[in-house]
Amino acid sequence: MRTWSVAAPGPVEGGALRFVDRPVPVPGDGELLVRVRACGVCRTDLHVTEGDLPVHRRGVTPGHEVVGVVAGLGAGASGFALGDRVGVAWLRWTDGTCGHCLRGAENLCPGSRYTGWDADGGYAEYTTVPAAFAHPLPGDLADVALAPLLCAGIIGYRALRRAALPPGGRLGLYGFGGSAHLCAQVALAEGARVHVRTRGAAARRLALELGAASAGETHEPLPEPLDSAVLFAPAGELVPVALRALDRGGVLAVAGIHLTDIPALRYERELFYERELRSVTANTRADAREFLALAARYGVRATTHTYPLSRADQALRDLKAGRFDGAAVLVNDVT
Numbered sequence: 001m002r003t004w005s006v007a008a009p010g011p012v013e014g015g016a017l018r019f020v021d022r023p024v025p026v027p028g029d030g031e032l033l034v035r036v037r038a039c040g041v042c043r044t045d046l047h048v049t050e051g052d053l054p055v056h057r058r059g060v061t062p063g064h065e066v067v068g069v070v071a072g073l074g075a076g077a078s079g080f081a082l083g084d085r086v087g088v089a090w091l092r093w094t095d096g097t098c099g100h101c102l103r104g105a106e107n108l109c110p111g112s113r114y115t116g117w118d119a120d121g122g123y124a125e126y127t128t129v130p131a132a133f134a135h136p137l138p139g140d141l142a143d144v145a146l147a148p149l150l151c152a153g154i155i156g157y158r159a160l161r162r163a164a165l166p167p168g169g170r171l172g173l174y175g176f177g178g179s180a181h182l183c184a185q186v187a188l189a190e191g192a193r194v195h196v197r198t199r200g201a202a203a204r205r206l207a208l209e210l211g212a213a214s215a216g217e218t219h220e221p222l223p224e225p226l227d228s229a230v231l232f233a234p235a236g237e238l239v240p241v242a243l244r245a246l247d248r249g250g251v252l253a254v255a256g257i258h259l260t261d262i263p264a265l266r267y268e269r270e271l272f273y274e275r276e277l278r279s280v281t282a283n284t285r286a287d288a289r290e291f292l293a294l295a296a297r298y299g300v301r302a303t304t305h306t307y308p309l310s311r312a313d314q315a316l317r318d319l320k321a322g323r324f325d326g327a328a329v330l331v332n333d334v335t
Contacts, residue, residue, distance in 0.1 A: 002334045003124035004312050005059045009051030012316045016049050017062075017123075019310065024126050026072075031128045032080055033072030034088060039122035040065025040147035041307070041315045041328035042178065043234065044090070044257050048117055049316060052258045056118045063122030063330070064090040064115035065150040066129075067143040077131040085143075087135035088122060089150045090114050091282055107158075107282040114282070123312045125334050135288055138296055148178050148302040148327035149295055150288075156183030156230075157291035158283045159255035163228035164276075165192055172196075172226040174218065174242055175233030176203040177319075178327030179255060182300055183230060184210055186291075189298035195222050198233070202325040206303060230255055236262040239277065240270050248273040255280045302326060308333035 001024050010016040027033040045062035047053045066088035070080050080086060094101050094109035101109050115121045115129065137146055156179040165171050168191045173180045176198040184194050188211045196207035196215040207215035214223055218238065225247035231238055234256045240263055242252045254277070265271060294300070303326025307315040315328045 001125035002310075003061050003120070005061055006049050007059065009049065009055060012046065012049050012313060012320060017313045017316065025120065025128050027074035027077065027128045029075045030077050030130055030132065031074040032070050032077055032086065032131050032134055033074075034066065034068040034086055034127050034129060035071040036066055036068045036122050036125060036127055036332055038067045038143040038147045038332070039063040039309075039330045040150065040152060040178070041312070041319055041330060042151050043319065044151070045116060045123075046316050046320055047258045053117065057120070060117065061120035061124050061127070062116040063124070063127075064088065065147045065152065066115070066122035066127060067137065067146050067150070068122075068127070071126065079131050080134065085137050085139070086129075087137050087146065087150045088115055088127060088129045089133070089135060089154060089288060090116070091285065092119055092133055093130055104284070104286070107284050112282065123309065123330065125332060133285065135292070138292070144304050144306055144329045144331065145302055147329045148182065148304065149292065149300070152178035152302070152327055153182040153295060153300065154283045154288045154291050155179055155255060155280065157186060157294070158287045159183060159230045159253045159280045160187060162251075162253040162278050162280050163230050164251045165228040167191060169193070169227035170195070170224055170247075172222060172229035172242060172245055174198070174229065174231045174238050176200070176207050176215075176325075177232060178302070180230070180232040181206060181210065181303060181326055184212065185300045186294060186298060189300075195226070197222075200322045200325065206325040226250055229253070232256065234258050234260060236260040239263075240265055243270040243275055243277065246275045249275070251276045251278060253278045253280055304329050306331050310334065
């Protein structure tokens with residue numbers, strides 16, 4: 001099969017990602033072999049490719065927003081049949097026995113493993129996934145529309161819940177890419193007033209089209225204090241900006257897996273009056289089920305830009321440069 005491999009982590013413009021030939025993987029015990037039909041392009045893939053995240057698997061194939069069909073079953077794999085459409089997301093495995101797993105916080109499992117980081121992902125013709133961590137997919141959405149929901153949507157949903165937005169509350173979103181534009185749709189459907197601050201003009205237009213109350217440049221003042229905010233941009237310098245925008249008792253959730261350094265915070269200006277700063281770490285399978293159900297109920301739709309699988313490196317370069325709004329999706333043009 002043809003697959004992309006992180007040959008040596010570094011700038012995506014410098015050829016860190018290589019298109020290579022490899023054998024089709026063999027599913028292990030309890031695993032599914034999945035023929036990839038579409039795979040979303042996530043900023044985490046860029047972090048893996050460029051070395052912002054430590055190397056967990058040399059030559060790894062990125063991609064963890066996979067829509068495909070079951071092409072093979074390992075010994076003991078259950079819950080799916082050959083030909084079933086299936087989703088493969090970021091969270092690939094947890095031990096199920098640690099204290100975090102036992103209290104329902106499997107996203108904090110110290111032994112957790114991730115698609116496209118610890119194991120080869122969906123920038124390929126085929127990938128594998130433990131059946132227990134695969135997701136059945138609704139039949140009424142196309143592959144390309146579904147792919148971004150499997151990470152951008154799920155992590156945006158968890159970030160929204162971590163931000164503790166009250167009913168009818170005022171929400172700020174900093175950065176407005178694949179995850180934020182899905183998060184915004186859930187918040188708007190639940191009655192929130194949403195304010196977007198982002199550097200991209202196309203992203204600001206999309207925010208207003210989706211129903212945001214305002215959309216401005218990153219440092220542009222907000223028209224009202226916020227009850228909650230989510231930082232999607234991997235820019236630590238925006239943390240104090242977002243904290244200052246919160247009303248008393250407001251919560252800021254940081255959604256990214258990678259963030260540049262946060263400047264020193266001034267307690268009186270940015271944290272006093274019980275403002276809170278929270279991080280977001282991956283997601284649970286329960287988060288995925290809840291979000292996919294809400295997405296169907298609210299009609300959440302990703303704004304997508306398709307690239308052939310053979311041009312995954314260009315998709316990552318365009319993501320890095322902010323050349324598109326919404327989300328990019330790779331479509332298998334090899335098989």
